Amino acid sequence: MTLLDKDGVRLTVDDALATVTLTNAAKRNAQSPAMWRALAEVGTLLPGSVRVVVLRGEGASFSAGLDRQAFTPEGFDGEPSFLDMARGPEHEMDALIASYQEAFTWWRRNDLVSIAAVQGHAIGAGFQLALACDLRVCAEDAQFAMRETSLGLVPDLTGTHPLVHLVGYARALEICATGRFVHGDEAGRIGLANLVVPGDELDAAVADLITALLAPPRDAVIETKALLAGAVGRGLEEQRAAERAAQGRRLRDLAGLGE
Template identity: 80%
Template structure:
């Protein structure tokens, strides 16, 4: 990736912007890019400060692993200094607990915005929260050493960082249930076969492959991409007739825009 002055660089997250392309990099390779509330706040901030010129977001990580998931210190009684422990969160009222989890989810949800196409470049381990961060992106390109696993259920928890919806959408209910409940590893080749990843390449080709994909994504006019993404994302929630109507409305907007005719 190009060397650019960071727009944001804090708590294991660096954001750089090159005109229409933003790169979000996880920058704690010594700890395999484990995740914490501080990292989630930084990721959410990256989404908030993203310039309006950006069309494609590339999410990548330094080191051998994309992200090994939660910082295991969060699971200890003492937790992470300066952060509430899991026990502290559990003792809060329903509204407070819901708000805390919703705040964590903001780190992931902005990557699905209709005005952006997000691409995760995944190498090595993507476990738990790391798996869900990759799932937060629209597209996933994986190195041949990629290993996905959803370990929350084996810890007595559930995947709650926005990962369940895209996982079921990608692989179906039965496969998603099996992956989550068993906590098994899904390797690169299987990830592509089941639709979890778009493409698998040798590790040394990962950055170049993502760069080529990014260029292809930018070739189409922005407004057409935004409309197309909105149509596809909403398709499963609409009936056939509702989707036909949504297509007509979107195409009418595109035709009028191309003809220079306002609403």
């Protein structure tokens, strides 16, 4: 069932699985504010039955990043150009960037597990969109790069936080400050990718992962994801308490005593 198909984004749902596809292959799925609004809308349209969300890009590339048209004086039709945005009041610029970030923030909800299936280029905003997901399955030809610094900018679409947690501060700094490419094999070695496979095996690898993620009871996965997501910000005693509370909820539920 197709729930959305506009502005380079298509959402289809099949019971517990939702697939979000970037459909602007002619532009290597370059991103625009309209695409970001559509991606943010996807997060509001998911039925309660959905447990796993797969994000993929049509064509040879996952996403080549921000469409450079954003930096022209004309910008996109009906959109403020980035140059005009910079000239406006600071609070308006802050609010506009915050609205763009909404496309990148819902993928880590505790009730979902999101998977980015990455082939070819994942550059800038494309890299950050892959980082927005919980898991990344990559083809061997995947090429990640954070090119913002080469444009005199910073990564501002929520990618810095997961990148540091995945690869560590020093490596994240080196990747972002140099703008170099991280290829598929390195992405696997440094923990950026959960799995790296030949390009013709990408769909099968994602399908196998989906099957494995859907096998356990949903509430057990939700509780476990919440525990892991909060672990970094908690001390050991706090984490022990969180584990006890979560396990208590699971045991009561299994005993038929849940609320």
